[in-house]
Amino acid sequence: MSHLDPDRIALIALGEPMSLDESRHVEQCDDCTIDLFELRRTVIVGRSTVDMGDLESPPERVWDRIAAEVADLPDPVPTPDERLDADSAAPAAASRDESAPAPTQAPGTGSRSRALTRAMVGLAAGAALVLAIVGVWSFVRPAQVVEVAAATLAAFPDHPDAAGSAVVVEEADGERVVRVELDTEESEGDGYREVWLITADASALVSLGILDGSEGEFAIPDDIDIHQYVLVDVSQEPLDGDPAHSGDSIVRGELDFA
Ligand SMILES: [Zn+2]
Known part of the structure; x- marks a missing residue:
């Protein structure tokens, strides 16, 4: 299974139950676990107060990874499919014909960092979605019966x-x-x-x-x-x-x- 879709992570952070496959994946995947953790905190802060000053800064290693990613920019802009392929890219590269030109970087590294880029973009988009939904909820009260x-x-x-x-x-x-x-x-x-x-x-x-x-x-x-x-x-x-x-x-x- 590929990483969870950012929209799904946002919905799960808002309280939707995870499917069996999704919870199995999150148990084994640090990226998705971190995404989910950050978004859940965003939801809690968004629901409890409008004071966005309460949002904590991301951990140092997140910025380290972004900095590393920026340094690695020559990578082409990833296509939507590349994130899905990221997990299987390394084995595929390893089994390539010996006569093929040697890759300029270790197999899998580029895919992995592109996947990270997509994860960060997805995280940001997911956070924006959560904030939008929380914002709407605070104005549209549940219908009165x-x-x-x-x-x-x-x-x-x-x-x-x-x-x-x-x-x-x-x-x-x-x-x-x-x-x-x-x-x-x-x-x-x-x-x-x-x-x-x-x-x-x-x-x-x-x-x-x-x-x-x-x-x-x-x-x-x-x-x-x-x-x-x-x-x-x-x-x-x-x-x-x-x-x-x-x-x-x-x-x-x-x-x-x-
Ligand atoms: Zn994942």
Whole structure:
């Protein structure tokens, strides 16, 4: 496996889990370990304070390696593939035909330093990415979800063991969603279950959709006033092609507004 991609290192530093291959590589690779360590510290400093003065200087040996790299500049600008090839370059060079012109430097050295250049560039790019992400996070707070109503759903006589609950939340974009849970030992049989909102006097109702399994989330249409449609109902529906309520309610409850 080649070195970890700088973008992956940045994401891992931000808390994404490593794959098995990635963690195996990092265990064995000093370069990637250092990259990851530096970026994690950047993330911690970035999250805890905006005072960038807290960032420590890189260790002396990092500057030594950069200085050595600058002294070695005649190397052509590396192509993206060269970093991938760096790890396998030495064996390939060693097995070259004897008649080939002798390389001007020890096999692998150039690739290794080019790889280092790329690692440093990658580290800088990764650090910039982390700072950008941390910066954005500090301005864009996680979307607020507000609970606006809830209901306990009680069983109808034909479904004595059933129970349920419903919670209406309003998301940051204004969309209202009702989360419905149904607890029952009964099977759906040949039919299916459907979630409804019904007015208090049962004069009007609207279907929110099919409840697949024991819980589901349903968007409430914009034109539905939940202060009118206060009853949450889950019905057992036969496969008869009739979109109307079957009249066979399993559970129902009235919304209680926060
Ligand atoms: Zn590595």
